[in-house]
Amino acid sequence: MSTDQQESDGATRVANITSRRRIVTVLFDGFELLDVFGPLELYGVLSDHFQISLIGPQPGPVMSSQGPAAHADHAYHDAPRPDIVLVPGGMGTRALAQDQAWLQWLADWSTPAELITSVCTGSALLAAAGLLDGYRATSNKRAFVWAAAQGPDVEWIPTARWVEDRNRWTSSGVAAGMDMTLAIISRLHGSELANTLADAVEYDPHTDAAWDPYAEKSGLTGSD
C-alpha cells in the first residue's frame, strides 16, 4: 500500500507532534448523532494532534436520538481528565438539564479543561450546569427558547453559527458543530491545517461565525 493510499479517506497525518490534546465527548441516551461524529471525524483525522475518548452513563453502547449506538470507553465517574470537553445536543438533554447531581458532576469535571465546547442543545446543559454564566453563547435555533431558559445569566446570541467567549465555544444546531470544530482547529493549529483537513474530507465549511440563516428561519431575528 502506497503512502498516497494511506493518506487517503481523509487520514491526513502530521508528523513531529509529541503532545496530543484529549477530546472527551460526553455521550448520553438520546444524543444527536452528527453533533458527536461531525466534530470527531475532524479531530479524529488529526490523530497526531488529538486523541478521542467517549464517556457515558457506563462503558458500552449509548443510544443516540436517531437509534444507532456509540460505544463509551469510560463511565462518567471514571472519565479521563479532558483537554477539550465536547457536549452534544439531542433530545436526551431535556432530562439531563433537570438532573442536578449530573450537572454538578459536569461542572466539576469540565472546569479545569482548556476548552469547554458544545454543539446544538449541548449548550443548554453547559448553561444548566452554570458553566456559561457571564459568557456569550448560542444553541440550536429550533430549541433556542428552551435552551436559553436553562441559563438566565448567559448572554445568548440568536444569530451565530458559533460563539467563542474565552475558553467556552458553543455552536448552533447539529451541522454547525463541524464549522465550529474547524474554527477551533484553526485557532489551535493554524488555518492552513484546518483548510487541508476540510479538503481531505471534502467538506465545504462556513468560516464566518456570524453566518446563520437559520435564526431568521426559526423566527429568532430581532429577539437579541
Place this chain on the structure above:
Amino acid sequence: MSTDQQESDGATRVANITSRRRIVTVLFDGFELLDVFGPLELYGVLSDHFQISLIGPQPGPVMSSQGPAAHADHAYHDAPRPDIVLVPGGMGTRALAQDQAWLQWLADWSTPAELITSVCTGSALLAAAGLLDGYRATSNKRAFVWAAAQGPDVEWIPTARWVEDRNRWTSSGVAAGMDMTLAIISRLHGSELANTLADAVEYDPHTDAAWDPYAEKSGLTGSD
C-alpha cells in the same frame, strides 16, 4: 415537554407513513466515521420514513478509522433484508477489497435491494464485488486511482459530488455522503421534505451532483 421541544434538534416527524424503508449500514473495522453518521443523521431524523440497522463482523462494537466505535446490531451472516444498502469508506476498505468471500456475500446480500449506495471509498468495495460493472460511479478524490482499479468495468466519473445510475448511488469523499443522502431523500420523498430536513439540522447542502472542486485539487481533472 411541548411538541415544539420534541420537534427540535432536527427531530422532524412526518405522520401517516405506514411503510418505512430499512437502511442497512455495513460497518467494518476501519470505517470512516462521517461516511456513516452523516447519512444516518439525515435518515434517522426521518424516523417515520426510514429505520436504521447496522451490521458488522459480529454484533457489538466496530472500530472506526478515527477510533470511536459504533455498535453493530447484527452480524453480516444474520443481516436483515435491506431496502437501502449503505457502504461507507475508510482505511478498512483496503483489506476487504481483497476478501473474495466477503465480497461475494456483499454481492449476494445487496443485489435484491431497492437502492445500493456508497460513500467515499465504499464504492471500491461495490466495484470489487462486481456491483458497479456497467454502471457510472465516483469515489473519494484522494483515493480515486486506487478505487477505480477495483472495477475495470465501471465507468468512473472523477468530477462529481455524487453519481446516480439506475439504482446505484455513489458519492465522493466523506462529507459528500450527506449531499447524496439529501438527494436520495429528495428523490424518494420530494425536495420539500429534503429542504425541511436540511434546515432542521442546519446543514447547507450542495444540491448539484456535478459540484466538485476536490477533483481538481486532487489532480484528477482531465483524466475522465
